[in-house]
């Protein structure tokens with residue numbers, strides 16, 4: 001290009017970044033082995049790491065086998081005792097030193113990332129690496145403040161961490177920094193396509209003198225990841241990747257009691273109202289979908305435009321897309337780099353071709369693709385309908401679909417019509433409108449008048465099939481810690497009640513206790529009953545034997561009551577107090593029933609009822625206090641974290657302390673705005689079927705609390721399979737927990753299973769506060785920039 005051409009089209013010349021340093025680092029290190037117990041092993045079972053922009057082989061990487069994973073886990077286990085006992089200040093110094101070292105080598109890291117992944121240098125230099133550094137600095141602070149911020153918490157132990165290729169070092173930092181700050185040791189597997197920055201990071205760990213075995217890096221493919229997941233001596237798995245693999249991992253860990261956090265796929269909505277700053281929103285959408293070639297879990301890949309501005313917006317967007325510079329990722333002037341590999345290019349191009357075949361209108365930015373390398377032009381589809389595959393499926397490439405809406409309700413209906421719930425972006429100059437939309441979006445992150453913002457102090461993670469668990473912020477730290485009392489729980493000795501060999505027929509008028517669905521007493525669909533025995537094995541009464549249809553009805557009723565979440569916390573609190581008050585009126589009667597059904601003595605039965613009332617008061621008190629936080633990310637923005645209800649929670653209560661346990665679980669869930677379907681304990685369902693009379697007199701809106709009696713494993717399984725249930729709490733044995741968690745993968749519901757452990761329901765400090773409230777909520781982080 002000559003100078004007169006530059007004047008003509010105001011284009012830039014090339015400004016390539018020097019890659020010499022990165023190449024010489026690769027050359028010096030030759031073939032890469034694993035980083036285990038503080039040393040690099042000899043390379044074995046090698047495969048190539050390819051530069052996707054040129055097709056050149058960059059390095060040879062080892063494909064980790066089971067024995068490599070075993071060695072790494074062993075090293076991490078050995079290191080755990082020392083590392084977890086190291087003072088917070090000492091751990092902070094290591095994290096600080098890592099941050100400093102990455103900062104000093106920022107250029108090498110950025111170039112290496114660009115070579116290995118294909119992302120443009122402008123992004124690896126200005127986004128990925130600065131965020132990595134910030135992450136380690138931020139978590140140095142957590143390490144030191146852990147004891148006062150998370151008293152009575154303890155690290156999990158050995159954490160297995162598996163990450164994808166789209167932000168290789170950034171995903172590593174999101175996993176390693178909080179794990180180390182909390183006192184865990186780690187075995188991390190980078191994605192097979194992008195291991196180099198993790199291996200350079202391993203050298204940083206050596207350079208700062210991190211004790212051996214604290215960080216172990218085993219490279220390899222999916223099978224290496226699977227070996228980490230399946231290893232018996234790993235205490236927690238943190239996974240970022242596709243929803244498909246996330247579900248496989250959920251299933252494998254069912255019933256094991258290992259910690260699990262899943263950061264999965266997305267199909268995020270980018271909503272633009274007619275009063276938005278249009279030029280700002282166009283820049284926003286470019287950033288949301290074409291940043292990192294669209295290989296971003298939270299990419300704003302569904303553009304929703306208010307009808308009145310649709311034409312104008314699309315015209316501006318197309319003009320802007322035409323200006324994007326696609327090509328050499330090392331050129332500082334490039335906006336769009338290479339996709340990760342040829343397979344991904346072919347997969348995304350197939351989706352584009354299908355979109356065209358199915359009648360969507362295609363627009364691709366001007367310009368020609370480089371002759372070699374894995375490139376796809378920025379792509380925009382319009383004339384699509386909400387159920388089209390390109391609208392529903394995560395494409396994970398530079399492909400945007402655009403639809404229009406008439407009013408906020410329609411925008412919300414389109415935005416929430418997705419199995420995913422990772423992020424959303426809302427654009428309007430009317431902050432009232434934007435903030436009205438925010439809580440109604442079922443996503444873990446919402447950006448108001450901005451897009452794709454991240455910071456170590458602000459949690460990130462999804463709702464629905466985008467996974468569970470958070471990274472960043474206090475909630476991200478909590479994901480690497482367990483309560484020390486919970487770690488020490490022992491299996492419960494289950495008392496089996498005497499039961500007669502054959503059913504006693506109950507004579508006279510039928511007094512089968514009804515179920516409670518949608519605010520009404522309901523007979524079981526199947527018409528069958530089960531006997532309930534007293535402590536001496538005599539029939540004390542009968543309850544309906546609920547079935548699949550009853551659960552479906554109860555879930556439907558619960559989902560209809562979703563406005564419970566919009567009620568004020570004050571009102572929810574008042575209703576729980578009212579429940580407590582009304583139970584208090586009948587406490588003698590309930591205590592008698594506890595005696596009869598469980599064989600508890602008078603004092604024990606009295607204590608259980610009184611503690612149940614106290615528990616209702618405790619959660620009533622929390623309803624308007626367990627709220628969020630405001631963060632200060634390093635930009636002119638506030639980011640606020642909201643504790644939101646999860647939705648409909650299925651609860652299968654334990655046999656022990658049947659009234660107290662049911663009420664504790666119910667009250668925690670309902671206090672935070674959830675609706676519940678409760679399956680009361682096998683031993684004493686009559687207690688809870690009496691409790692609905694208390695509910696009926698306490699102003700609880702219909703459908704908020706539903707009670708279905710019957711076999712808890714059968715009904716728990718139906719609840720776990722049901723896509724209308726968002727979370728499941730199941731009290732039962734380890735074997736039952738395995739069954740329940742296995743079938744929960746359908747919509748990736750959040751589960752809490754007691755695995756036959758001896759939870760002390762009488763302990764108000766443990767079971768009457770944050771422990772259950774955390775399970776009843778998920779954190780949404782909302783970014784709102786300010787300034788003019």
Ligand code: NAD
Nearest residue numbers: 163164165190191221222225226241242245263264265297
């Ligand atoms: P992937 O699921 O194919 O692979 C992710 C990682 O899992 C890789 O390291 C891979 O080797 C490993 N793996 C594959 N099979 C495994 C198995 N059976 N057991 C254990 N590990 C296994 O995903 P990908 O294609 O590398 O990454 C793209 C996906 O990651 C997208 O769906 C994207 O949305 C998601 N992602 C999510 C986030 C988030 O924070 N939510 C962030 C980045 C990427």
